[in-house]
Amino acid sequence: MQPFGESRSLTLGVELELQLVNTHDYDLAPYADEMLRLMQRLDLPGAVVPEMTSSMIEVSTGICESAAHVLGELTQLRDGLVRCADKLNIAVVGGGTHPFQQWHQQRIYDRPRFRELSELYGYLSKQFTVFGQHVHLGCPSADAALLMLHRMSRYIPHCIALSASSPFVQGQDTQFDSARLNSVSAFPMSGRAPYTLAWTQFEAFFERATRTGVVRSMKDFYWDIRPKPEYGTIEIRVFDTPLTVERAAALAGFVQSLAAWFVHDEPFQPQEDDYLVYTYNRFQACRFGLEAVYVDPVSGRHLPLRDHLLQTLRQLAGHARHLGAGPAIQALAEDVELGTNDARWLRQRQAQERLLAEVVRQGAQRFAARR
DSSP: OOOOOOTTOOOOEHHHEEEESSSSOOBOOHHHHHHHHHHSSSSSSEEEEOBTTEEEEEEEEEOBHHHHHHHHHHHHHHHHHHHHHHHTTEEEEOOSSSOOOOOOGOOBSHHHHHHHHHHTTHHHHTTTTTOOOEEEESSEEEEEHHHHHHHHHHHHHHHHHHHHOOOTTTEESSOOSOOOHHHTTTTEEEEOOOOOOOOHHHHHHHHHHTTTTTTTSGGOOOOSSEEEEEEEEEEEEEEEEOSSHHHHHHHHHHHHHHHHHHHHOOOOOOOGGGGHHHHHHHHHHHGGGGGGGOOTTTTOEEEEHHEEEEEEEEEEHHHHHHTTHHHHHHHHHHHHHHHHOHHHHHHHHHHOOHHHHHHHHHHHHHHTTTT
């Protein structure tokens, strides 16, 4: 394993996996190559790369200091994507799943790693046509990264509920707010990182894992949060891609504010027993979103996740203001009060339109910030 790199504490980097759809019936369209070619001509921050199947594209910011910085870079990337998509007569859409695409129709993007994964995982590779937001958080040392990872794990349900945007799969309402994570869970190296607070112990775990031949690099772990030694970060991977870049930046502001609370107030020490309720809390958030039940890992008390989220957002408010994320945290709190997330918006549009293609069309307009 490569050494843990240097990064400034609490810096951010955001990746968004996005849908490419045609403007005829709003199904997924295999235009990744064409989009990459056009995007390479633009002077934009961050990077634009292909993803597992050819109807996906991923954009990422550079190293950002704040949620506002993230929003500035994502807005430039979004505007570039929309201009290029217009030239190709396609559209770009957020959301954690495409509501009615058929996985067997997807094409694996022609890249050695994607071909290898397709040969290893079979049909799961095409079913992995799902779309997430990943948030990288800068950590000053390897041990600090592990401490941050395990503290952040208590708040994975909160991240899922705030970002949930994948209620529909293959034309059906799954009754989940985040069905995307069910696709991720099918992979053998998914779930959570092993509990250790010492990087030397983590390195020993990684050495044992690579010696078995089960994994070759950190990329082979599909954990909800994983260390990224080459960047000096931890990477939170449970967010569905939001429908707007504003929501994506607000979620990054939530992560940064939460981390600042951990660093400056040290509200608790993570324990291995935290993970006794981890899978249950994760399922509740995926299934019910903001209406989930949250089990406190210390007391075992059951309470509405929405109440715990509002309590958390109040605790973070001072740190958020100091980081310039106050408006983002306030916007999230207002949505939590109303029980609103992107999954609810998608269901409301479908209830009104009764046509998923029209829901996707409106989602494309929303992503592009067009009325």
